Amino acid sequence: MTVWAIVRKDLSIELRTGETLSSLLLLALLAILIFAFALDPALLAGADFVAGLLWTTLIFAATLALNRSFLLEHEAGGWTGLALAPVDRGSIYLGKAAANLVLLIVAAALLLPLTAVLVGTTRLAPTPALPVVVLLGVTGISAVGTLFAAIAIRTRAREVLLPLLIFPLLAPLVIAAAKATAGALSGKSFAELRSWLLVLGSFDVIFLTAGWTAFDFVIEE
Amino acid sequence: MASRSRPLRDLLPWLTCLAMLAAIYLVFVAAPSEREQGVVQRIFYFHVGAAWMAFAGFALVAIASLWFLARGDRRADRLALANAEVGMLFTTIVLVTGPIWARPVWGVWWTWDPRLTMTVVLWTIYAAYLMLRRLGGGDEALGRYAAVLGIVGALDVPLIIVSIRLWRGIHPAVMLAKEPDAGLKDPTMKIALLVSGLALALLFTWLVSLRMRLQKVDDELARLNLEATPRMR
Amino acid sequence: MSHGRPTLALELCVRLRQTRRVPEPVIDARALTKAYGLLPVLRGVDLTVETGESVAILGPNGAGKSTLLRILAGIARPAGGSLRLFGANCFPDRPGRATLARIGFVGHEPLVYRDLTARENLEHYARMYGLGNDHGTPRNGAASGTSAVAVAAGALERAELEGVAGRLARNLSRGMLQRLALARATLHRPDLLLLDEPFSGLDEHSSELLTASLRRAREAGVTSVLVTHDLARLAALASRVLVLESGRFCLDRAPTPPAEELTRIYRSATGLGDDDRVGNRP
Numbered sequence: 001m002t003v004w005a006i007v008r009k010d011l012s013i014e015l016r017t018g019e020t021l022s023s024l025l026l027l028a029l030l031a032i033l034i035f036a037f038a039l040d041p042a043l044l045a046g047a048d049f050v051a052g053l054l055w056t057t058l059i060f061a062a063t064l065a066l067n068r069s070f071l072l073e074h075e076a077g078g079w080t081g082l083a084l085a086p087v088d089r090g091s092i093y094l095g096k097a098a099a100n101l102v103l104l105i106v107a108a109a110l111l112l113p114l115t116a117v118l119v120g121t122t123r124l125a126p127t128p129a130l131p132v133v134v135l136l137g138v139t140g141i142s143a144v145g146t147l148f149a150a151i152a153i154r155t156r157a158r159e160v161l162l163p164l165l166i167f168p169l170l171a172p173l174v175i176a177a178a179k180a181t182a183g184a185l186s187g188k189s190f191a192e193l194r195s196w197l198l199v200l201g202s203f204d205v206i207f208l209t210a211g212w213t214a215f216d217f218v219i220e221e
Numbered sequence: 222m223a224s225r226s227r228p229l230r231d232l233l234p235w236l237t238c239l240a241m242l243a244a245i246y247l248v249f250v251a252a253p254s255e256r257e258q259g260v261v262q263r264i265f266y267f268h269v270g271a272a273w274m275a276f277a278g279f280a281l282v283a284i285a286s287l288w289f290l291a292r293g294d295r296r297a298d299r300l301a302l303a304n305a306e307v308g309m310l311f312t313t314i315v316l317v318t319g320p321i322w323a324r325p326v327w328g329v330w331w332t333w334d335p336r337l338t339m340t341v342v343l344w345t346i347y348a349a350y351l352m353l354r355r356l357g358g359g360d361e362a363l364g365r366y367a368a369v370l371g372i373v374g375a376l377d378v379p380l381i382i383v384s385i386r387l388w389r390g391i392h393p394a395v396m397l398a399k400e401p402d403a404g405l406k407d408p409t410m411k412i413a414l415l416v417s418g419l420a421l422a423l424l425f426t427w428l429v430s431l432r433m434r435l436q437k438v439d440d441e442l443a444r445l446n447l448e449a450t451p452r453m454r
Numbered sequence: 455m456s457h458g459r460p461t462l463a464l465e466l467c468v469r470l471r472q473t474r475r476v477p478e479p480v481i482d483a484r485a486l487t488k489a490y491g492l493l494p495v496l497r498g499v500d501l502t503v504e505t506g507e508s509v510a511i512l513g514p515n516g517a518g519k520s521t522l523l524r525i526l527a528g529i530a531r532p533a534g535g536s537l538r539l540f541g542a543n544c545f546p547d548r549p550g551r552a553t554l555a556r557i558g559f560v561g562h563e564p565l566v567y568r569d570l571t572a573r574e575n576l577e578h579y580a581r582m583y584g585l586g587n588d589h590g591t592p593r594n595g596a597a598s599g600t601s602a603v604a605v606a607a608g609a610l611e612r613a614e615l616e617g618v619a620g621r622l623a624r625n626l627s628r629g630m631l632q633r634l635a636l637a638r639a640t641l642h643r644p645d646l647l648l649l650d651e652p653f654s655g656l657d658e659h660s661s662e663l664l665t666a667s668l669r670r671a672r673e674a675g676v677t678s679v680l681v682t683h684d685l686a687r688l689a690a691l692a693s694r695v696l697v698l699e700s701g702r703f704c705l706d707r708a709p710t711p712p713a714e715e716l717t718r719i720y721r722s723a724t725g726l727g728d729d730d731r732v733g734n735r736p
Contacts, residue, residue, distance in 0.1 A: 005581035013569045077563030081638075083529040084565075085582040086555035147373070151366045157356040164352050165370065168345035169377050172384035179388065199384050206380070210373050216548070217290055217365045221530035293546075361490055361533070446494055 002087040006095025011102060013072065020068045021103060028061040028111050036119055047124055051181035054115045055174055058108060059141060063163050065103050066145040069096060070153040078154075083219050093215035097146040097208070104138040116185075125187035133184050133193070136200035137177035143207035144169050150218050176200050230430060237427045240420035247413040261325045266413050268318040270421035271311045272340065278308025278425065279343060282350070283375030286368035295440060296433075298364040301371055302354060303432035307425055309347040315340050335385050342381050346374040478541035479504050480646055480677045481526060486535035486545075487701075488521055495521045496532070497701035505645075508668075508678045510692035510710065512685075514724055517698045519681045520562065523650050526679065527559040540645070555583065558644035560652050564635040568624035572615055572634055575623055576606035576641060583642040605641065613637040614663065629660040636664060640671075647671060647678040653687065665690065685713050685720070699724050 014020055035053055073079060082092050112134065116124055144166050152162040180196035190197070248266045281304040289297035319337055320330045331337070350370050357363040481503040488496040495518045503509055513519050524530035525537065528549035537545040542553050566575045580586055580602035610619050613633045618626060626634065632655065639647065647668075653661055668691055671678060680692055688695065694708035697720060705723045710716065 002582060005578060008581075009567065009570070009574075009578045012574065013567060017569050072567065072569075076567045077561065077565040080524075080529055080559075080561060080563065081565040081579070082582070084527060084554065084557070084559050085579075086551040086553075086584070087582060088551070144373075147369070151353070151369065154362070154366070155353075155356055156358045161353065161356055165349045168342060168349050169373065171342045171345075172377065172380040175384040175388050195387055199380060199387070203380055206376055207373070210376055214369045214373070217362075217369055220365075221362060221524065361488075443489065 002085075002091035003095040003098060006082075006092060007099045007102070010069065010072070010096070010099035014099075014103065020065050021106060023068075024061045024065050024103065024107055025110060027064055028057040028107065029114070031057040031060055032111075032115060032118060044119075047182045047185035048178075049119055050116050050124065050185060051178045053119060054108075054112055054181060055137065055178045057111060057115070058104070058138070059167070059170060059174065060163075061107060061111075062100075062104055062138075062141050062145055063166070065107070066100060066149040067153075067159060067162055069100050069103075069146075070149045074153050079150075079219050089216045089219050090212035092219065093146060093150070093211045094208075096150070097142050097211065100146050101139060101142040104142055105135065108134050108138050124185045127184050127187055127189060129188065129190050129193050129197075130181070130184040132190075133177065133180040133197070133200065136197065136204055137173060137181070140173040140177075140200060140203045140207060141170065143204060143211055144173075147207070147211040147214065147218070150215070172199060173203050176203070233423070233427045233430060237420070237423040240416065240423050244413070244417040244420040247409070247416050252409050252413040253407055259325075261322055264318050264322050266417040267421065268315060268322060269414065270418040271314040271318065272336075273418055274421050274425045275308055275312040275315055275340065275343065277422075278304045278311060279347070279375060279378070282308065282371040286371035289364060289368045290372075298368070299433050299436040299440070300429075301364075301368060302436065303429045305347060305350045305354075305371070306432055307428045309344070309351060310428070311421070311425060312340060312344045312347055316344060333389065335382075335389050338385050338389075339381055342385075343378075346377070350374065477505065478538070480507075480540060481679070482538040482541075483526070484536045486522070486525060486532045486537065488518070488525065488530070488532050495701055496525075499535070499698070499701070499703060501696070501703070503677060503679065505677055506672075506675045507694060508672050508692045509680065510688050510695045511679065511681045511698055512683070512688075512695060512720055513698035518701045519698050520650050522698065523559070523648050523679065523681055524561070526646075527557055527648050528554050529559070555642060556645040558639035558642070558647045560632075560635050560639045560647075560649045562650055564623075564631040565638060566623045566631065566634055569622060571620050571622055572626065572630075573606055573610060573619040575634065576609050576637060577602050579638050579641055580605045580609075585642055609637040609641050612667075628655040629657045632656055633660055633663065636667065640667070645676060647676055649678065650681045651683065652680070653682060653684050661687075685716055688716065689713060697723050 032053060035056070039049075073082065083089075085092075112130075145162075148165040148169075149162055152158045152165060155161055176196045176199040180193050180200065183193050183196070244266070248263050252263070252266075254260060254262070282301050285297045285301035285304060288294065289301060316337075319340070323332065324330050350367060353367050353370055354363065357366060479502050481501055483499060483501040486496050486499040486501075487494070499518075499522060501522075511519050511522070521530060525532050525545075526539070528539070528544060531548075532545050535545065536543075539549060539553050540556060542550055544550075544553060566572075567578070570578065585605045586602040607616075607619075610616050613636065615630060615633055615637065618630060623631065623634070632652065636652065639649075649668075652664060656664065665687065668678065668680075678692075682688060682691075689710045689712055692710050694706070695710045695716065696703050696707075697705035705719065707719070711719060
């Protein structure tokens with residue numbers, strides 16, 4: 001399956017070089033520190049702050065990971081190698097999105113406890129909804145990010161263009177993910193977080209479908 | 222909004238002027254002053270009209286983008302860009318007139334009221350679209366990339382609306398909530414609102430058609446270049 | 455211009471008529487145009503290539519040769535005209551998966567991932583092309599019962615790259631990269647080979663390997679289109695030569711004239727002087 005071939009390729013490269021994940025985590029950690037210095041954790045500690053900080057740093061760090069994911073393709077001659085293959089172009093999108101998702105899941109899994117420890121307190125009460133919320137959130141980031149990173153990599157101003165393109169579109173995701181994470185860290189159950197989960201789920205479905213459909217137009221020269 | 226026949230196109234500027242004059246008269250002369258807010262409330266007529274067109278422009282960008290991806294018609298691409306530029310202009314008007322109104326009335330320049338917040342997000346998506354066009358380089362596929370953004374942006378709008386309302390604690394089912402200080406009791410006020418809305422819509426259309434004509438000239442130039450025959454030996 | 459699928463009966467009739475007539479050309483391009491932004495690159499290219507032909511395309515830099523090749527490979531989309539590959543409509547429609555599976559392309563870039571080994575690169579492409587029966591039906595040429603790994607190993611052997619199979623692509627020499635690129639392009643035994651200056655940067659041994667494999671492909675009936683500056687080798691590689699200049703073909707000669715005559719014809723066709731790159735020894 002094409003999707004698996006691409007995921008396998010990207011993860012092989014990442015396992016070998018480890019560049020993307022390490023710089024992603026380091027950047028996120030530094031961002032947490034800067035926020036902590038600028039915003040005084042003593043005054044702001046609590047589930048809301050932890051959630052807000054987590055998603056802020058995840059999104060900024062994600063742009064790094066996304067850029068690198070496509071830089072990989074760019075260095076290998078752009079989309080040419082993938083465009084030549086007799087595969088459904090939408091599968092290429094899903095493959096890249098899945099590979100990016102794996103990286104983001106790892107990052108989130110490490111950043112969440114880290115954020116909680118550094119700026120949170122013992123007042124946190126995580127519930128089973130937490131991993132679901134985080135998973136839905138990073139899926140959305142990957143869905144939007146993969147599509148537009150593919151576009152941005154083709155342009156001259158790719159590093160600055162990617163955040164410009166995806167931050168506005170991620171607005172609903174940030175709101176939903178941050179609020180839902182805060183809720184999941186304060187003991188809220190699935191039922192109580194239903195609206196946010198619905199927003200996150202819809203976001204993922206809509207954008208994965210959009211990316212899958214639109215990738216044909218992105219890949220051609 | 223395909224290429225207009227000449228008479229209609231020439232008529233458009235005059236219609237717009239007429240409508241704007243009527244609107245200005247109604248808004249500043251005919252409509253009574255709102256009791257609590259005073260004179261500054263009159264900006265509301267243009268603020269709301271501009272907001273309608275800002276959102277309409279967004280929808281038009283998406284529709285033109287779909288048309289472009291489906292048919293590859295250059296006109297659709299031009300339409301999308303024109304609507305994006307004029308839509309951006311109108312969104313900026315909304316975001317500027319909003320605080321001008323809010324400051325005397327509510328005492329603050331900005332509130333995170335759902336409508337305004339949504340308009341800001343809309344503005345950033347417009348900005349992203351225009352930046353993509355500007356920074357995208359001479360890639361022939363740029364029109365397609367922009368079209369993807371235009372469509373995806375429109376798909377995002379319902380999610381933006383819902384999430385912002387939830388964020389502000391307002392139940393999303395209350396979709397058509399009126400402006401907090403709408404209170405348009407006087408019929409003259411209603412007429413003023415409609416006419417100014419119409420005037421702004423005409424202005425929007427006229428600006429879009431101008432922008433499209435400009436793009437068409439640019440494209441003609443490119444086409445002439447393409448068709449130039451090299452000297453055969 | 456896109457039509458719906460004809461009904462089965464109609465399709466059968468069309469097929470019957472086609473078998474009685476001359477078979478469809480591999481490439482049937484009419485009036486192709488392409489521009490990058492405002493810069494026109496192709497200004498109306500007509501090209502018909504029959505099965506088994508080996509065609510060389512010459513031209514000064516910037517003539518549009520690479521662009522044309524990329525359009526034929528299905529990775530670039532023309533602005534206008536029409537294109538049929540293997541009888542299938544590839545413009546204004548899009549090239550189908552079946553068509554893409556029959557094309558092998560070597561471009562300026564080797565199209566390999568620097569951080570994967572030579573073997574891993576080929577295995578990846580084998581998987582992408584659905585080669586090996588653990589990932590789909592075997593293509594013509596690939597023996598059933600092979601896996602992607604085995605297909606890749608076979609290709610490495612043919613390209614004489616087994617020795618560096620475990621080396622990262624970033625550590626391969628230019629010649630080896632080019633051999634790897636060719637291995638990648640022929641992995642799926644394509645019926646049409648599109649090669650963009652495949653000899654550039656190759657040492658003598660690699661050039662000989664390449665020439666030999668191209669000759670083998672020709673003998674096997676594979677159609678090939680070659681963009682090159684190498685006039686000396688051309689006669690051995692191609693039975694027909696075209697010259698592309700300023701986005702149009704201005705010369706089409708078959709059989710290929712010998713090197714000296716070709717240089718003369720080329721110069722007069724393009725109006726280029728003695729300092730033209732084509733006349734230089736590689």
